[in-house]
Amino acid sequence: MSAPSPRFDILGIGNAIVDVVAAVEEGFITHHDLHKGAMSLIEADDADRLYAAMPPGLESSGGSVANSCAVAAQLGARVAYIGKVAADQLGDVFRHDIQAAGVHFPTSALVGGAPTARCLIAVTPDGQRTMNTFLGACTQLGVDAIDADLVANAAVTYLEGYLFDPPHAQQAFYRAAEIAHHAGRKVALSLSDAFCVHRHRAAFRDLVAGHVDILFANETEITALYETNSWAEAAAHAAADVNIAVLTRGPDGSTVLRGYERFDVLSLATDVVDTTGAGDAYAAGFLAAHTAGRSLFEAGALGSAAAVLAIAQYGARPAREKLRRLFTGV
């Protein structure tokens, strides 16, 4: 017996974050001892200190899976999102932007606790982004935020690896996966960041092997997960662990694996302005096409095209009119 038709194509669950993006010179990264290209967690005091040292910035809504949700909705998918902001100005900005993108966002705001999470993003002249995140209200996302009816009514529940960082989110994670599978739905996961994989490798391995249908990972993440230097070896592991492995390779394109099937998608050339959100946009394009019944190759192609739009601009969420043009092209 198959599950009834879902109300949503994608339900994202992730850290609800506002980005502060500023252009810096290479020297800024070394001077402040930052992990170039990675996401590091910082406490409130360090966030204040780093922000004080940063040049003037632009603020916009961020969060890995939240970015994917906003992009997927603007590509025409029916999308919902669960994530925790505070009842403050940046929380209002986050809520406005994801709702304005067309995403259903029912999670209540945290009152009287930590402020809305922010990610300080230093963009170097090579377009690489170095991220430092103060998790704030995201640490309060727990099982109670998981609306069982919502999960049961989404074709794919999409989780971000970053959710392993805040203490209560892992339970929310497993609960959502359990509800989704019980309802005959799929679970997708992004590994998010190689350092995040290092921090939580055992938990990731357990989750991937036992609870994930669609896995997204770039080269450093997938090799970190399987503790190998060989991408091919890691890819084979991933293909054995999950139903669909979607492996992005930066300028070398991406590879989608399903059992013994393999689809290679070329990367599209573009000027690199800011790589923030490239992986998020790829996942958005892939999931929007996949849940619309397109082939895995088409899904990879749309992911790749959406990623290019994200790379060619500042910020993680390309404008609606650019995305619309894309989708009709596939």
Next chain:
Amino acid sequence: MSAPSPRFDILGIGNAIVDVVAAVEEGFITHHDLHKGAMSLIEADDADRLYAAMPPGLESSGGSVANSCAVAAQLGARVAYIGKVAADQLGDVFRHDIQAAGVHFPTSALVGGAPTARCLIAVTPDGQRTMNTFLGACTQLGVDAIDADLVANAAVTYLEGYLFDPPHAQQAFYRAAEIAHHAGRKVALSLSDAFCVHRHRAAFRDLVAGHVDILFANETEITALYETNSWAEAAAHAAADVNIAVLTRGPDGSTVLRGYERFDVLSLATDVVDTTGAGDAYAAGFLAAHTAGRSLFEAGALGSAAAVLAIAQYGARPAREKLRRLFTGV
């Protein structure tokens, strides 16, 4: 007896505002009955309603004279700024950005009152920006915020016409002009907006005729001030009222008048992305060059070049490295 050497080239006094910029279609302007190309004041409720209707946005520090101060500082001028933010997240963003641009910003934040001002900016495909401002904490800028020592130590005190809108700022305005002239310094004013001129014409005429040395205005503003359809007639009035009249004319360039002297500066061609901050950047370039002892023609040319950088991008404050390249070119 001439005044001692000033510590600052420019002291700006203005409404301290955070911008929320979003790209919209033409239909958005008519549907919401907005004054295209102008700045309108709105109350908190209307701000909430309009924000809810706007697409996802980018947040960045704004405020007309604050933009000029940030740009002038990045061009190498010594700049201070007086303006009122609240003790909230958007106030912190405003303070960070203006300080990171190199501007001295001593004004204390408002605690327990209205939130930091925000300006909802709808940018249409033609690059025109339509602004709706909720003044918030700016309404609490008064005489007590005017540091007499700071004013006496700035070569030029630069005021924005928008300051006529909040109730207490006019007194601050006149007080600053009085201190500046008593100390042998100059007072500059931007008319800001034709609707603002209509709202406060008598007060503007009194201020311009009796207290302003350098006047900045575009075509609609200067003709509104002198209630004439003829730009030439308005320009002649302005030249009689103030020492230096700096009259911008959009794509037709700008004209600087001092007594019987007249300097015409060509506008530089560029793709129009977003005109937000074009006039602010012009004033910044002009004042940075003028206070550095450059000729009026050179000042106009630097103003024009800075304006082009603002027009060719989203947002009002071009990046430091672009501005630096400019100044060495004059």
